[in-house]
Amino acid sequence: MPDVLLPADQLGRVHFVGIGGAGLSAIARIMAARGMPVTGSDDHDTPFLPGLRELGVPCHLEYAADHLGAADSVVVTTAAREDNPEVVEARRRGLRLLPRSAGLWSVMAGSRVVAVAGTHGKTTTTSLLTSALVAAGADPTYAVGGMLTATGRNADAGAGDLFVAEADESDGAFLVYRPYAAVVTNVAADHLDVWGTEAAYRAAFDDFAASVDPDGFLVCCIDDPGARALAESSRAAGRRVVTVGEAGDADVRATDISFVGSTSTFTVRRDGADGTTVRLRIPGRHYVVDALAALVMGLELGHDVEGLVSGLESFSGSGRRMEAKGEAGGVRVYDSYAHHPREIEADLEAARAVAGSGRLLVVFQPHLVSRTRVFGPDMGRALGAADEVVVLDVYVAREEGDPAVTRALVVDAVPLPGTHVHLPGSLDEAAEVVAGLAGPGDLVLTLGAGDVTTVGPAVLAVLGGARG
Template sequence: MRIPVPDEILPADRLGRVHCVGIGGAGISAIARIMAQQGVVVSGSDDNDTPFLPALRELGVTCHLGYDAAHVADADTLVVTTAAREDNPEVLEARRRGLRILPRSAGLAAVMAGSRVLAVAGTHGKTTTTGLLTSALLAAGRDPSYAVGGVLSATGRNSDAGSDDLFVAEADESDGAFLHYRPHAAIVTNVEADHLDNWGTEEAYHRAFEEFTDTIDRDGFLVCVLDDPGAADLARFARDAGLDVVTVGESADADVRIHDLSLAGSTSTCRVSRAGADLGELRLRIPGRHYVLDAVAALAMGLRLGCAFDALVEGLGGFTGTGRRMELKGEVDGIRVYDSYAHHPVEIRGDLEAARALAGAGRVVAAFQPHLVSRTRIFGEAMGVALGAADEVVVLDVYVAREDPDPAVTGRLVADAVPLPAAQVAYVDGLPAAARALADRARPGDLVITLGAGDVTTVGPLVLALLGSA
């Protein structure tokens, strides 16, 4: 559902009683939690009793299961997820009563009012980088508010209202939300076409990031990963527009540069220099080059804010991830099971590279659930090619969200493009079948990983149960 952003976004304490449609999702639950901590009376509804809801209930937030016009009750404002259907009874009731209705982006802007916003944007890596930056700032003695698209390992929560004037926010470009935040500073991890169901063309998608840089305070700054061509182009655009830009990466031209990168199992290590001067070592407990780039972007922002290098790297070194980002679900008989949110070809490649490092001498057995009909139509073949980095692949059908199904666009588009022998690729129907296929293929020493932004996240525990009962 597309809800227009109002010309004036009121601070959260002026919204009255707030009801959140889709409160179980990562984004809306984060907003609801901070509103409740700020003293706003909050309620909400969702189809599913998600892991975010118990913490909200502890704060006194009423969380209904299922949507009903009666849940709107005495609300003054609705904050609505983009996943809501046009016939959602709570939204229809709010419209009938003439209530204020805000999209997720405006809800987040409302809780950020009065803060110095540090926005983390990019096609990939937003959640991890937001978590890394928050962890680094906490270790450096700051107490920022934050809203992350997953559970932060350091706190066990996806958001909090801090005492600092800083607000670390994951800035989502999928629906244009990031154009409404007016950040003091921002990180852009990468820019590679996605969400073309909203933007239409690759050119329009890139222009949206250029518009995003125009929303940054002129006395603020932008951090870009120079190793990514899209982010490098954006850095040049922003500098030409007069914005202070800090570049990071392995590139010799980067302002904050990575040297001597070593990836070994679950550990990533490198040296970091700034303007040619060695700052010291960065050691991470998360695998993969893409995560190192995310961490150095967070480090560069912390340094630019005046935080000490040693404190920042301590916070980064203690970071063990966010939910659904290379998250270890368990181990049975030497078979480790991980889950990741990867749903774009670039993300699939990056996480399978990390999985390969973690697997060591073992094989990588991957299950992938395509997310969105439009994304699968555009990138299905590239998704399949990226999955070829695994040793065994299980593909599910498309997880349909925000769109109607298309019988011509199925997971078969992905499965047929995987460049492995047919015996090593399975196209299955349903989550239980995917779990069984993974359990049948896995051997001691292997690493099993489930990939996708839909309900494939539930497959890992099913696999562990099957392995444990074998």
């Protein structure tokens, strides 16, 4: 992190190393939309790049020193290695090097920032809040860690004073934003490769809460013990906190929750009185609480309930968050980014409701060696809610492999009998296995933060070819 953070209009020409990622592509999109000169590189194409190219942003599909061109500042993904040729060249030339957090701060500067933090649910809650605010007449700038289905984009440069941002804790980025207001969905140990201990991870959320503007406020989802503890300590420190959830002592409660197919309905109860009923187009109890948090944030910001609810009810999802990929041969296929045990549990509960009388078939790819080392057995236990489980090899990503950390840590913990486990050798084989197991009425759910997302379309292709 540089000693001095500069607003975007003082960064000159900006080059992005890893521009295809969800975080950097959002920052690049906002800069480009504001007329800044932006370029970028990545080692593979991603769904975020076509939209950037439409804005005129050159996006190279390899890393090379000459891609920096006349850049003054370079924003670097956390996944970049020190020997990345563009990073090496930027250092050699003495260019301004910025981590993702500094890049996002630069485009936030001068805005009233609303940050959405938490171990899980950040992307969905940020997306729901953005949709609600737009419907209520606001024109926020937003940066989300996934595509909004309604817009096909993960960021936009609005004309209003609000900036809605997904605040990622994985590398400590959320500690520099200093928002006016914030949502905390939950606080459960994760990213221990960075934070080291659960205590340090939780302390980071304490620091985040303390960074909120003294004139602002927190919205905390107190069904989660970690977020409840944060709400209590924040109130004790004199900060304004609004609590939400199903809990009987929440300031604003979700009651009369019901699920029908892929919809979720709940009633908002505040100050002991029932209020608006909200009908979401996304399934799952955890999404109900996310939507409640978004609604309360919008209300606390001064927007009318009718507009906010309209935005929530029109929300059709965000990429890789229980995203419907299609149907073939009577088999429905969904995809989710879930990679932590609690996320897996929540999405399997939602998938069960959608599957109805059909079976639930899950393809799971453990993500990161460090996470699998700590949470592998818990992942396996959570997968026991499925009828058939296909477990892929660990997606290594930014770490070095460890022969002691394999999918066996997950597989050995899957409850048996009851759940059948399959171990394909490749993504293509996984698709073939699932297509062979699935029948009309069944639901296939692919889970993980790696390239498991390619399995769903492959399953649909096999089923479509086999059954027309």
